[in-house]
Amino acid sequence: MSEVRLLRAREEAPIRKRVATEAELMARADAHMFEKLREEDDDAGLLDEVKRKFMQSAGDAEHDHLQYAMTDGDLMALEPPSWVVQDWIPRGFYSDLFGEPGAKKTFAILDLVRCVRAGLDWHGHSVEPGATLFYQGEGAEQLVDRTRAWNSWHSDPSVASGWTFAHTADVGTPEGVAAIVRTARGLPLAEDERLQMIAFDPAVEYMSGEENGEGMERLTRGLRIIAQMLDVGVAVGHHTNATGERARGSDHMRMRSGAHIRVEQVELGYVGLVQQKQKNGEMRALILQPVESAGSLALHTIASLTAAEYAARKKSKDNAANAERRLEMxxxxxxxxxxxxxxxxxxxxxxxxxxxxxxxxxxxxxxxxxxxxxxxxxxxxxxxxxxxxxxxxxxxxxxxxxxxxxxxxx
The missing domain is CATH 1.10.10.10 (Winged helix-like DNA-binding domain superfamily/Winged helix DNA-binding domain)
Incomplete structure (x- = not known):
């Protein structure tokens, strides 16, 4: 009799559905999107590859990870982390340069791209020379005078192949990532050239959705997938929040980055670049001087130092400035x-x-x-x-x- 009551209770009880997690919902959305994309795109292999990486990022792509397990021997046989720009731009990651308007973020990114193409040390830091892509979402016209100034300042060096795109794409979607990967793989590189770096500036032009929520989360996943699939360094320009205290939007930009770099104005009109995160080494800093060149500006090295030395120098300068203000008052x-x-x-x-x-x-x-x-x-x-x-x-x-x-x- 008790079993009958139990069965009847089960039948009469309301059915409680399990609520899906955010990661599961995002993975399902990715899967649905890709089913549609596969019907519209002949290159299903690339889309499947990007899809798998997006879904792995959400945590629901695989039910077991045995195929990825490494023994100690496998682990020790791995290549050490490598750099596109030593101590600054790690390969296989994106690195963001964030700052307030007028801080010279785009100048710094262009400087990185041109040094990689020319094989020139970037302010004392060696580079892996090669080809680059520069996605400029605010108009390529602003790069004309700056590129001319850079060439003049560096005595017109020979450079590897490079392409600029005055074009935006939603890097927060598998479709956008697949388009960029497909573009990079189809570049007409010279026989001895390798694509080393892709730059996106500014980040807000390459995303959709809320910066404080899903939009930033998906953008950073897409940037990381591009860096990993193409085995390049990715540089991203980004703005600060309204108060200038930190990078705009959610903290995903910093958390997933290889390097998180503040660009700011410092004493005497100099430009400071200071790493607030460096995944593969000691955090570094640079102090650069904007110098007139061919009708625009180029960046000249004043100092290369550790982030700790930069902070101490800045504090000393701030203290001196405060003392001078107090004296004036x-x-x-x-x-x-x-x-x-x-x-x-x-x-x-x-x-x-x-x-x-x-x-x-x-x-x-x-x-x-x-x-x-x-x-x-x-x-x-x-x-x-x-x-x-x-x-x-x-x-x-x-x-x-x-x-x-x-x-x-x-």
């Missing part, structure tokens, strides 16, 4: 007090002529000027002749009386 305050004391003394000596030094300064107290300031300014006024001092007697301690200067006084 103190000097300004002293001048105001002197002027106040002058006005008080002249007013009292006019309304109450003949007062001694002590009585005169006492009459001016409690009005914003101290005794020491009043006594010092009184001596100045006497020396200037603005106040006439008469001594009653010839002795050193003879009483002194103070009067306003008469019109006939010299």
């Amino acid at each position: 103190s000097s300004s305050a002293a001048q105001k007090k002197d002027q106040l004391a002058r006005e008080l003394l002249l007013r009292v000596v006019t309304t109450r002529p003949g007062l001694g030094k002590g009585a005169l300064t006492k009459a001016c107290l409690s009005q914003g000027a101290g005794k020491d300031v009043l006594e010092r300014v009184l001596e100045v006024l006497v020396e200037e002749g603005a106040i006439r001092r008469d001594a009653k007697g010839s002795g050193a301690n003879s009483p002194q009386r103070h009067y306003p200067r008469e019109p006939s006084d010299p």
